[in-house]
Amino acid sequence: MTSVETxxxxxxxxxxxxxxxxxxxxxxxxxxxxxxxxxxxVGALFATREDAAEREQFLAAIGPFWDGNEVWLVVFGGALFxxxxxxYANLFSRHYLLMFAILGALLLRxxxxxxxxxxxxxxxxxxxxxxxxxxxxxxxxxLGLFTANWLLGSTxxxxxxxxxxxxxxxxxxxxxxxxxLRLKTRGDLRADLQxxxxxxxxxxxxxxxxTLVGVYLLAPGLRATxxxxxxxxxxxxxxxxxxxxxxxxxxxxxxxxxxAAAGLVFALVAVVAALLYxxxxxxxxxxxxxxxxxxxxxxxxSIGAALLLPLVFVYFVVLYSAFSGPIxxxxxx
Amino acid sequence: MVDPVIASRLQFALTxxxxxxxxxxxxxxxxxxxxFTWKDIRTSEPVYEQLRRFWTRIFAVSFVVxxxxxxxLEFEFGTNFAAFATTAGPLFGGPLAVEGMMAFMLEATFLxxxxxxxxxxxDALYMIAAVAVGLGTWLSAVWILVANSWMQMPRGYELVTRxxxxxIHLVDPIAAYATPRFFWMFVHMQNxxxxxxxxxxxxxxxxxxxxxxxxxxPVDHVTFWETTLKIAVVGLLITAPLQVFHGDxxxxxxxxxxxxxxxxxxxxxxxxxYVPEYLIAFPTSLESLLDPRAKxxxxxxxxxxxxxxxxxxxxxxxxxxxxxxxxxxPPVAVVFWSFRIMVALGFWFVTLAFWSGYRWFRGxxxxxxxxxxxxxxxxxxxxxxxxxxxxxxEVGRQPWIIQGVMKTSxxxxxxxxxxxxxxxxxxxxxxxxxxxTLYGYVxxxxxxxxxxxxxxxxxxxxxxxxxxxxxxxx
Numbered sequence: 001m002t003s004v005e006t007x008x009x010x011x012x013x014x015x016x017x018x019x020x021x022x023x024x025x026x027x028x029x030x031x032x033x034x035x036x037x038x039x040x041x042v043g044a045l046f047a048t049r050e051d052a053a054e055r056e057q058f059l060a061a062i063g064p065f066w067d068g069n070e071v072w073l074v075v076f077g078g079a080l081f082x083x084x085x086x087x088y089a090n091l092f093s094r095h096y097l098l099m100f101a102i103l104g105a106l107l108l109r110x111x112x113x114x115x116x117x118x119x120x121x122x123x124x125x126x127x128x129x130x131x132x133x134x135x136x137x138x139x140x141x142x143l144g145l146f147t148a149n150w151l152l153g154s155t156x157x158x159x160x161x162x163x164x165x166x167x168x169x170x171x172x173x174x175x176x177x178x179x180x181l182r183l184k185t186r187g188d189l190r191a192d193l194q195x196x197x198x199x200x201x202x203x204x205x206x207x208x209x210x211t212l213v214g215v216y217l218l219a220p221g222l223r224a225t226x227x228x229x230x231x232x233x234x235x236x237x238x239x240x241x242x243x244x245x246x247x248x249x250x251x252x253x254x255x256x257x258x259x260a261a262a263g264l265v266f267a268l269v270a271v272v273a274a275l276l277y278x279x280x281x282x283x284x285x286x287x288x289x290x291x292x293x294x295x296x297x298x299x300x301x302s303i304g305a306a307l308l309l310p311l312v313f314v315y316f317v318v319l320y321s322a323f324s325g326p327i328x329x330x331x332x333x
Numbered sequence: 334m335v336d337p338v339i340a341s342r343l344q345f346a347l348t349x350x351x352x353x354x355x356x357x358x359x360x361x362x363x364x365x366x367x368x369f370t371w372k373d374i375r376t377s378e379p380v381y382e383q384l385r386r387f388w389t390r391i392f393a394v395s396f397v398v399x400x401x402x403x404x405x406l407e408f409e410f411g412t413n414f415a416a417f418a419t420t421a422g423p424l425f426g427g428p429l430a431v432e433g434m435m436a437f438m439l440e441a442t443f444l445x446x447x448x449x450x451x452x453x454x455x456d457a458l459y460m461i462a463a464v465a466v467g468l469g470t471w472l473s474a475v476w477i478l479v480a481n482s483w484m485q486m487p488r489g490y491e492l493v494t495r496x497x498x499x500x501i502h503l504v505d506p507i508a509a510y511a512t513p514r515f516f517w518m519f520v521h522m523q524n525x526x527x528x529x530x531x532x533x534x535x536x537x538x539x540x541x542x543x544x545x546x547x548x549x550x551p552v553d554h555v556t557f558w559e560t561t562l563k564i565a566v567v568g569l570l571i572t573a574p575l576q577v578f579h580g581d582x583x584x585x586x587x588x589x590x591x592x593x594x595x596x597x598x599x600x601x602x603x604x605x606x607y608v609p610e611y612l613i614a615f616p617t618s619l620e621s622l623l624d625p626r627a628k629x630x631x632x633x634x635x636x637x638x639x640x641x642x643x644x645x646x647x648x649x650x651x652x653x654x655x656x657x658x659x660x661x662x663p664p665v666a667v668v669f670w671s672f673r674i675m676v677a678l679g680f681w682f683v684t685l686a687f688w689s690g691y692r693w694f695r696g697x698x699x700x701x702x703x704x705x706x707x708x709x710x711x712x713x714x715x716x717x718x719x720x721x722x723x724x725x726x727e728v729g730r731q732p733w734i735i736q737g738v739m740k741t742s743x744x745x746x747x748x749x750x751x752x753x754x755x756x757x758x759x760x761x762x763x764x765x766x767x768x769x770t771l772y773g774y775v776x777x778x779x780x781x782x783x784x785x786x787x788x789x790x791x792x793x794x795x796x797x798x799x800x801x802x803x804x805x806x807x
Binding site for chain 1: 394402404413425426431432438453502503771
């Protein structure tokens with residue numbers, strides 16, 4: 001078959017497909033962290049509210065979205081498997097217990113709101129509320145730990161930079177969650193959340209500084225890349241987004257704050273990608289070129305992604321516009 | 334300490350056996366939900382709004398549990414079967430990635446609209462959301478079965494050494510992804526899902542119909558349960574005979590492509606002709622119970638039945654025995670019994686379908702208490718048959734993870750320790766026991782609560798039938 005021969009002979013249109021897939025992979029991860037991130041943030045902020053009606057509003061806000069948001073993690077796993085099979089295999093089996101910790105935390109987060117809504121007695125809701133908070137805090141923490149271990153090629157389960165990155169990601173999801181909830185609530189609740197936004201942003205920036213210093217001191221191999229214009233530029237961009245977030249929060253510009261939160265997430269993930277490249281798995285020394293799937297599979301995958309991801313974008317636009325605006329009275333999870 | 338290979342295999346078995354329940358529910362409910370949504374939008378019969386809303390709640394809960402248990406499987410190829418993932422990744426990873434982008438995204442996004450959005454979106458978009466969710470569940474099965482069928486019938490690849498490891502390279506995508514096995518698996522699995530949901534719906538509604546008509550106890554929403562029963566019987570009448578029909582053709586295909594599995598399904602050790610189809614078979618002595626190759630067996634069989642099944646109608650046909658295959662064999666008793674019970678259940682479902690259809694034709698569907706009891710007892714058996722079918726498929730192909738190419742024991746992650754694998758296996762056993770308990774609890778509560786009361790409906794029927802009266806069938 002000629003078409004198969006063409007697809008096997010070289011990358012489609014001569015494009016740098018391995019690098020594009022490396023970029024796409026982190027784009028998918030950042031999209032997941034931004035979208036499901038606000039769900040995690042809502043889970044963390046859930047702990048700060050005692051009032052049953054306010055808690056109900058928090059759950060109603062994420063109700064239609066969280067499942068779709070979580071699928072970005074499934075797509076990340078699938079894309080990593082399809083584009084860089086040895087990395088998927090080595091990375092996931094090396095961080096065996098951590099992977100299952102992430103899955104367990106996600107399971108708790110997904111299940112808890114469903115269970116919380118089942119019964120309205122106080123004890124039941126207190127415990128499922130706690131489970132929801134625990135799952136929403138543990139998932140981003142373990143994801144941060146995993147990302148740091150990946151980047152630093154660590155085989156240990158818990159490392160100091162890992163813990164710092166984990167806490168950074170938790171703070172970031174709270175920043176994200178506040179921005180989302182300010183879009184979805186009204187009145188006093190919306191006004192109260194302003195202060196949570198400032199606090200979360202301050203914590204995030206402090207943790208970013210601590211992480212950068214920690215990584216700079218503990219990982220000498222990354223120092224040169226950390227001083228590169230790209231990484232410095234991304235750190236600068238983080239400060240710009242942080243300023244935009246703070247100003248938008250103060251001026252009650254809800255959409256702008258939400259976009260700034262997205263910018264913070266994408267900048268952080270971009271720093272990780274920039275520090276990793278050209279390696280995809282420092283622990284095994286696999287580079288993008290060495291780990292990429294053979295040409296025919298790569299071309300087919302690229303065609304599939306080029307056709308399907310724009311469609312996915314449309315689905316999300318439909319979903320988010322159907323449920324735009326604050327939660328109405330009577331809407332529940 | 335348990336061997337990491339054994340622990341990984343047990344863990345994968347446990348996580349798939351639990352996970353598959355939820356896709357069966359969502360894929361099987363999808364055509365029913367499309368019908369309910371369509372009728373709800375097009376007619377002013379309140380019962381269709383009740384049907385849509387009640388079964389959508391069941392669907393949503395099953396979907397959530399399906400999501401959280403499904404992600405586990407996608408990660409387990411990397412965590413527990415890293416050697417397999419490295420070797421087969423260039424061919425096997427693609428379908429999983431496409432499943433995420435094409436199917437899972439479609440169902441998970443439109444599920445939000447479908448479950449929460451009836452009042453927020455117009456009829457047209459709501460119907461589109463219903464179609465998108467249903468289509469998403471079935472497309473998911475397409476890509477998962479594309480991947481699985483290739484493991485059963487590997488084609489379109491070559492083995493290449495890369496970075497010092499044997500790696501499978503895709504050379505012919507059509508041969509690899511569109512195997513005849515995929516066709517049989519897809520037809521058999523999708524039909525089985527609809528059949529299983531029909532059985533569960535029939536059993537559940539039979540309970541309320543029985544309670545009302547036979548026991549004469551008070552039952553809310555009698556019309557709702559009567560309509561559910563009728564729709565479930567229609568589903569059963571369509572799917573049950575089909576399942577037996579293509580099951581037979583599928584078995585022949587298995588004989589042609591995986592003779593070792595077929596021999597295990599029939600427990601044939603020595604190549605022979607005129608092989609009987611044993612309905613039951615037991616070793617004649619206690620010692621041979623422990624002997625996997627016991628030949629002194631007592632059994633009741635249909636003469637030439639297995640030969641007939643393998644050849645498509647020739648009772649004299651020769652069947653290759655297990656002894657012709659080198660190396661380890663699949664655990665024959667497990668495969669043999671799973672296959673038998675699955676087939677017996679399939680025939681039982683056909684009996685139930687015709688029995689219910691006949692009673693309905695005679696106008697006695699709500700009066701036959703024996704039928705109601707039979708339907709109630711059979712409510713979970715469809716899902717059981719699906720589980721047994723997958724046991725035949727997956728245990729029957731052992732020792733191979735990729736038929737004839739890679740053994741399951743060679744696919745396990747090389748760095749995995751017995752302690753890690755045991756820890757997560759125990760963790761999963763506990764977590765999934767809890768998960769199944771909670772799922773059962775939630776479903777029971779939803780059933781107890783029943784459909785929404787007519788006073789709470791959006792539909793305002795002009796010709797609302799009185800409660801207890803059966804709406805016209807259409």
